[in-house]
Amino acid sequence: MKAHAEFFESAADARVESVPLANLSVELGHFYAEDLREDEDFFVDHFRRIGIWYAAARSAYHGVTPKGRPRISTCLLVDDYFDTVEPPAVLVPKLLTAAHKAGLEIDYVVRESGCADPVPAHSDPESTEAGLSPAALVEARLLDDPPPGTTGARPPARETGWLCNGQRSGGSNGTGQEAMKRATAGWSPPAENAAVNHSIFADIELWREGPDGRLWSCAMLATAWQLLRLGVLRDKGRRVASPQPIPADLPDNWRALPLILRVNERAAPFSAYRAMTICSPKFQPIENAVRTIMQQVAVDPAVLTQITERAEGEQLTLPSKVIDRLEYLFVDTGPVRGAGPG
Amino acid sequence: MVLVLGEVQTTALRHSGGIPQGFAEAALALTAGERVRVSERPISYAVSPRTYTGVDCTIEARSGAKVRGVGTLMGRASLTGGRVLQCSVVARLEPVPGGHRRAWSHYLARLGVVETLGRTDIPGTAAAHLSADRSVSTMGMGAFCGGLVGRIQKSPVLDQQLPLRVRRTVLRWAAVVNEDAEDPKVLFTVREDGLREIKLELAAPGAIDGLLDLFEDLALHDWLLTALLSVIEQSRIGVEQPAQSVVRLRPAVDHLLHLWMPAARLDEFGQSAWKALESRPGLTRQWDASVKRIRDQMAMAAALVDRQPERAQLFR
């Protein structure tokens, strides 16, 4: 692995900016947009249930961090992209108070729409140079999982806005049918590329063109979110969206807020070597979709090398595959009421 | 033993003159969110971000032995002097035991590597790669490379006017990293059909960029020479009047002559490899002779310029 890194990446690659990293980032639950309208008691109950598992995660990381106390940060993602939610001035204090009452501290609040909006290219707020949205950065780095028989001459067939983990059923990849030659009749099943005996085929919608332009799917935005947490996204080598302190007066409009809001001054860094999500099993299909996409994101090797070397400096071992740095706890987080868009 | 395979395709950019740096950056932006790196000295040069494609296919050794390869090919494009476009593809072959393909994320954690599942005949695979003609290529590397050329050539910033018509040249290379090897050995073969092969043996791998830079630089100068010879041939020296030949030689003067700068951007290893190639096949010697031939033709045409008929042809 080491030799490989040397061969493909010059060790001191000045192209990529580095990002402060915690040991672990913990996401304290998911909510459907409808749930965000619930009262404080609903959230206190939610955070109490999450708190049990959060404590378990903390103690697990105490055991495996060689030097001192692990740096652990917590975060929440607010779904303001598909639905209108209460304004930040109402919702943020409600969430913070509820978490506090449940004995938890939220360090960062992130708005989901921020994963779809262009991020200013510099952390310098004066700069007007527009960068790409985190979702667009993920899309640019998608590298399709090739079905057997794929060469550089015939790249994997792409269906616009979709990504799958194998071959779709029955000749949908536009293969030419020769005239005067019998068509091969019948249905051919889809196939997962790395199937063990049987296939679990997944076809994920990434985006769709709507009347107001491109509408990213929840799975795609969540992938960008997870990759932001792992600190592996860069725009032309620059870090994407550094956390900004919470303003004294919260605006009425979520989109007036920076992508990542630091609500706790003493918080460990937002991005981390590893990320854990604690949420209801109801969100498992979304996370499955996220993992199908993330399996096919080719993270810049220079970024990977940079993070690996820093982990080694802290005597930490990191899985070489980015997807293996994600952990989940699917637990009962209380009554989840909504059935928002998936 | 480690084997690195690659191919470089070289052609004239579809643009009437040298393009400005900003256009070069736009044309070479293969991946959103990635930088095009540019430099101006000693010659204007821009290189695209890396781009990748996944493969899962059969790799055949010269003996006909087959092995399944899974992984990614790495590609990049560069532009020299705002005029010569080069696309490169490279993959490092790494035999792994066991016959099963792994989860795709495994291969994405080692971009540019193709793992061969099972016993792999490394010298035989290198030989098959180098000896193939232009209609086939290992793992479709040639088609991937050609696809990159096509993608850049259709960039809307290019005016689509070709400065000269020359066939794309293909340089196939194989670098065998063998710890027991002594001094690096390099063998350059010119085959017909604009096909070149280079076999390199070295003890320790340097950075991949160093190798790519070397092979692209060789391919660039081989292409310049090929293009120059082709322009000279089409100028019909000796068949046409000198003034007429000089008119036909003009693309060489406008677009080629100032680009010859062997090993200008190479590291020490690259420069020593160039030096070894200068004794045989001696690219610079042939280039100098050809340039002299063009200058002689121009001098002769200039000497004849006072004679009315030639003058009319030259300045029409």
Next chain:
Amino acid sequence: MLVFAASDKGGTGRSVTSCNVVYRSALAGSNVCYLDFDFGSPTAGSIFQITDAARGVRKGGLHSYLLDTNVAPTGEAKRIDVWSRSARASLRQRPPGSGKLMLFPGDEDGGEFGPDKEALRRCVHLFQALDEEFDMCLIDLSAGRSYATQLVLEATADPALRGVTARWLVFHRWTRQHIPAAGGLVYGPNGILEVGVDAGHDRERLRAAIKFVRTAVVDPDSVELSGLRPAQVAWLRDCDEDLRNLAATWQVGRSAVIGTVPLDPVLQWREQLISDDDVVARDIANSSTVEAFGELSRRLAVDDDWIGA
């Protein structure tokens, strides 16, 4: 420049005329190539007298270049240098100052096929790469409303080829059946114009890029017919007049014509290249035939002849 050779019916002499036109262009110093897109029955190999590719090649021809779904990692399309590979001795001596003459053969077991995204992608790449190398690429298409025709119409509408001049030669015999057929192929339903506009071409610009070539034309005034009786000549003249009116009705009249190839026994009995030697030394072909080929190859490159419809 890309030149597409099309015809509605078989037997128009499309392939043999096209081969002779590229041959004349090469003799005049241009670098030219001939692409056999007549997938059902590739014949260019036999016209150029390439012994082992008379009916296409066994492996790696254009058909498989465009369509190979097999994993065979294809690279470039196979090419044959006519100057060095023709079985005809007079061709193998490439005259000084002449240009490249390259054949891209079809496959022996090729066939027609339906729309294919991948084939289109490869076709665009092929044209783009060949245009970088050749002054003229002549693409010989299957007769009729073939998929080959649709494919190249879509390919030439691709932004990758926006700077590349594309011209069309539609071949037809000078007969009552062939004239309406040729007009229909261009202007009729599912014709070149309609399919081209669907593919994204501008109707008027495409129309201006299409010209007709009349083949096997009998000239009532030619010396060859000097032995005919006056009544026969008069009858021929009437027929010719009749055909001219018909051509005008079908919009394939004089202004849309770029070349006329006279009836020549050599072409009727054996489809082959006509060398100067065949005319001068062997006296088997007519000089007017060679002149017609030369004229067609010259006019293809004259931009003024391609302005307006």
